[in-house]
Amino acid sequence: MKSLHLVPGTLWPAIVERTEHALQCGALKPIDTVQTVIECDDVRFVVRQVSSLTRKELERRQAARVQREHQPAANPFLPYEPDLFVADISDTHLALLNKFSVIDHHLLIVTRAFERQETLLDLADFDALMRCIAEFDGIGFYNGGTDAGASQPHKHLQIVPLPLGDDGPAVPIESLFADAVIEGSVGAVWNLPRLPFRHAFARIAFDETAPDETAKTALSCYCALLEAAGVGAIERDGQACQAMPYNLLVTRRWMLVVPRLAECVEGISVNALGFAGSLFVRDAAHRELVERIGPMNVLRRVAFASSA
Numbered sequence: 001m002k003s004l005h006l007v008p009g010t011l012w013p014a015i016v017e018r019t020e021h022a023l024q025c026g027a028l029k030p031i032d033t034v035q036t037v038i039e040c041d042d043v044r045f046v047v048r049q050v051s052s053l054t055r056k057e058l059e060r061r062q063a064a065r066v067q068r069e070h071q072p073a074a075n076p077f078l079p080y081e082p083d084l085f086v087a088d089i090s091d092t093h094l095a096l097l098n099k100f101s102v103i104d105h106h107l108l109i110v111t112r113a114f115e116r117q118e119t120l121l122d123l124a125d126f127d128a129l130m131r132c133i134a135e136f137d138g139i140g141f142y143n144g145g146t147d148a149g150a151s152q153p154h155k156h157l158q159i160v161p162l163p164l165g166d167d168g169p170a171v172p173i174e175s176l177f178a179d180a181v182i183e184g185s186v187g188a189v190w191n192l193p194r195l196p197f198r199h200a201f202a203r204i205a206f207d208e209t210a211p212d213e214t215a216k217t218a219l220s221c222y223c224a225l226l227e228a229a230g231v232g233a234i235e236r237d238g239q240a241c242q243a244m245p246y247n248l249l250v251t252r253r254w255m256l257v258v259p260r261l262a263e264c265v266e267g268i269s270v271n272a273l274g275f276a277g278s279l280f281v282r283d284a285a286h287r288e289l290v291e292r293i294g295p296m297n298v299l300r301r302v303a304f305a306s307s308a
Contacts, residue, residue, distance in 0.1 A: 004090060005088070006087055006090070006131050010135075011135035012136045015105050018083075018084070019097060027081055027099070028099060030104070034048070035047070035165070035166070042175055043172050043277050043295070045295040046172055046278045046279070047287055048279070048280050049286075077096065077110045078112065081099070084097045089128045089132065090124065090128050090131070091112075092127075093124065095108065103160045103161075105161050107158065108156050109159065110155075111156070114155075115239075116154075117143070118145050118242050119155060119241050121157075121222060123215060123216065126215040126216075126218045126222065130218055133159065133250070133251070134208035136161055137162050137170075138160055138251075139159065139160060139273075140157055140250040141157070141247065145260070147260050147263045149260075149271025149274075158272075160273075164277065165278070171276050171277060172276065172277025172278065173195075173275065177254070178192070178194075186202075189225060190202065196299075197275075197299055197300055197306055198229060198258070198259055199257060199303075199306075200229040200256070201256050202221050202255050203253065203254050204218060204250075204252075204255050205217060206252040218250070221255055226246070226257060230244075232244065246260055247271065247275055258303055260302060260303060261302060262302045265298050265302055266293075267286060268281060268289065268298060270302045274299055279298065
């Protein structure tokens with residue numbers, strides 16, 4: 001039987017080739033944006049003004065409707081569009097291009113069998129994510145539930161290449177990470193004093209030559225962060241699920257968990273990348289609203305108050 005595990009060194013070329021193909025045949029429909037920077041609390045937030053977020057909002061509402069009608073067999077990714085298929089990652093996960101991408105080479109890491117987005121991540125999820133992160137320097141993220149920015153009910157992680165902006169740190173929020181923390185003990189859970197919302201942070205050890213071990217340590221770190229952040233777990237239909245919505249960010253260097261209170265502020269939707277310092281707005285009016293409120297205040301209002 002043919003192995004479905006990703007061959008090292010093949011993912012990025014596959015992403016580039018499939019992107020070109022999908023653009024030519026019309027399967028990939030990237031959304032044009034205008035990128036600006038809003039400086040706030042020593043972070044150069046990257047704000048992309050998007051003209052077509054209404055389409056994404058309709059998809060989110062449709063996904064929420066499916067969840068309400070208790071149709072767990074509904075699968076928005078499988079059967080997937082062949083023109084968007086990038087690679088088999090493992091026996092449990094595959095990689096697809098994000099059809100309506102805002103950031104170039106935005107990859108979806110999707111479970112082959114249906115799982116709800118609210119189920120906790122497991123070893124297979126981290127194995128797939130870490131194999132992708134080993135292929136190119138990117139930031140992996142997870143939107144745990146509708147109130148955390150998830151637009152589909154089927155479990156999927158995501159990864160986009162770094163840097164997120166044209167200048168400054170590869171991940172804008174890293175400007176608030178003290179050097180002492182970044183250089184601290186691997187796996188130790190931290191509360192970063194300059195992040196004004198509840199969170200849990202840890203530095204991770206990444207070894208691209210040992211994806212199995214890296215996935216195990218990442219899973220252990222993730223579980224510790226969920227507990228420290230107060231996300232909690234409950235059982236639903238025999239599955240371990242999150243007790244509250246949350247966002248997860250993962251790079252080759254660190255991991256961050258942020259519990260969520262709400263999905264949006266005055267119509268401005270925030271997903272996991274917001275907590276990396278990258279926000280998306282529907283139009284000029286919303287961009288001006290972000291500038292007036294302040295990007296960090298937007299994050300404060302969709303998360304819980306810091307325990308620091």
